[in-house]
Amino acid sequence: MDEKWMKLAIEMAKSTLGQTSPNPAVGAVVVKDGRAVGMGAHLKSGEGHAEVNALKQAGDEAEGATIYVTLEPCSHYGKTPPCADLIIEKGLKRVVIASVDSNPLVSGNGIRKLEDAGIEVTTAVLKEEALQLNEFFFHHMKSKKPFVTLKAAMTLDGKIATESGDSKWITSTEAREDVHFDRHLHDAILVGSNTVKADDPALTTRLPNGGISPVRIILDTQLSIDSSAKVLTDGAAPTWVICGKGASQERESQFTQADHVRVLRMEKESIEIPELLSVLGDEKILSVYVEGGSKVHGAFLDQKLFDRLILYMAPKIIGNASAKSVFNGTGVEVMNEAPGLIFEEVKLLGRDLKLLARLEER
Ligand code: NDP
Ligand code: ZN
Numbered sequence: 001m002d003e004k005w006m007k008l009a010i011e012m013a014k015s016t017l018g019q020t021s022p023n024p025a026v027g028a029v030v031v032k033d034g035r036a037v038g039m040g041a042h043l044k045s046g047e048g049h050a051e052v053n054a055l056k057q058a059g060d061e062a063e064g065a066t067i068y069v070t071l072e073p074c075s076h077y078g079k080t081p082p083c084a085d086l087i088i089e090k091g092l093k094r095v096v097i098a099s100v101d102s103n104p105l106v107s108g109n110g111i112r113k114l115e116d117a118g119i120e121v122t123t124a125v126l127k128e129e130a131l132q133l134n135e136f137f138f139h140h141m142k143s144k145k146p147f148v149t150l151k152a153a154m155t156l157d158g159k160i161a162t163e164s165g166d167s168k169w170i171t172s173t174e175a176r177e178d179v180h181f182d183r184h185l186h187d188a189i190l191v192g193s194n195t196v197k198a199d200d201p202a203l204t205t206r207l208p209n210g211g212i213s214p215v216r217i218i219l220d221t222q223l224s225i226d227s228s229a230k231v232l233t234d235g236a237a238p239t240w241v242i243c244g245k246g247a248s249q250e251r252e253s254q255f256t257q258a259d260h261v262r263v264l265r266m267e268k269e270s271i272e273i274p275e276l277l278s279v280l281g282d283e284k285i286l287s288v289y290v291e292g293g294s295k296v297h298g299a300f301l302d303q304k305l306f307d308r309l310i311l312y313m314a315p316k317i318i319g320n321a322s323a324k325s326v327f328n329g330t331g332v333e334v335m336n337e338a339p340g341l342i343f344e345e346v347k348l349l350g351r352d353l354k355l356l357a358r359l360e361e362r
Pocket of ligand 2: 051081
């Protein structure tokens with residue numbers, strides 16, 4: 001029975017993925033005498049936690065009940081008072097937890113507080129599912145850097161554009177809708193300056209029913225993209241242009257005339273990926289969806305600074321060597337230097353294949 005109720009709590013949390021960052025997605029179900037008497041999820045950073053919402057619905061029924069929570073209840077004063085205190089105050093008898101919060105302010109303290117108050121606590125129910133659910137959150141908590149996904153749409157021969165630079169469209173609408181959902185799930189989307197120059201992309205989330213647009217990050221050492229580029233003028237989502245130490249101040253003032261644009265200057269003349277990831281981690285970007293092009297993907301690949309690779313493969317062939325491939329980095333000289341990847345998922349989307357692979361170790 002514990003798993004049944006926890007599954008429901010996880011489903012609720014799952015439905016809020018992409019909208020709670022930098023907080024984790026959390027779901028809670030209050031159960032009394034085999035009936036659900038309250039359900040809730042955390043909907044947005046700064047707003048009520050899942051436990052608060054579920055307990056509000058349970059009202060007086062909370063007394064003597066069991067609460068199923070996907071993440072250890074918080075024990076510290078953040079933007080809201082501690083949930084562990086609320087659970088004690090409402091007289092719950094038992095708390096079932098899927099994953100322990102790795103936030104050092106919470107880790108184990110929530111559980112201890114509940115146990116000290118005489119509440120029975122069970123942990124690790126559907127733990128793997130709960131860890132998977134908040135993978136970006138746990139990764140950032142541990143490494144202080146964002147979780148990095150490299151994504152590309154390619155042909156069967158591994159090309160991302162024709163020799164003339166045409167890339168609209170390689171994949172079908174089904175695959176492109178999947179990409180838009182992934183944009184909604186991530187905190188930031190990242191491309192190189194050449195992609196902006198070649199395609200002038202909007203880089204927003206455009207799903208049939210809306211969705212959240214991530215921060216748009218452009219790697220542009222000299223602030224060389226056209227000041228009329230959509231990402232600089234449309235105000236549709238925040239845009240952060242990353243540049244080298246020596247980039248023109250005048251260009252910076254031009255770009256930042258628009259309220260949604262920030263320019264982030266690196267410490268060196270060039271943009272180094274490790275420094276970039278540290279800066280983004282400090283800015284509370286928990287996940288980055290890297291959309292290319294070849295040089296940017298090549299840079300992340302060469303340094304093995306990514307966690308996951310998503311390739312959409314269309315049943316099309318461009319057929320010459322001069323068209324751009326997914327990766328244009330230094331590459332490896334011998335096969336056994338190639339980064340070890342493990343396929344995790346293969347799916348047919350419309351007429352395209354979606355391939356998901358993970359780096360064996362990082
Ligand atoms: P990129 O879009 O990868 O941009 C590369 C540029 O980014 C560099 O030349 C550099 O320019 C800047 N940059 C800054 N810092 C770094 C860094 N650390 N590592 C790498 N680049 C950095 O260029 P490509 O020409 O390789 O690819 C563009 C093409 O890819 C376009 O034709 C586009 O249509 C296609 N494309 C296809 C996609 C697909 O999924 N099919 C997706 C995205 C693009 P600077 O010196 O100015 O900073
Ligand atoms: Zn809480």
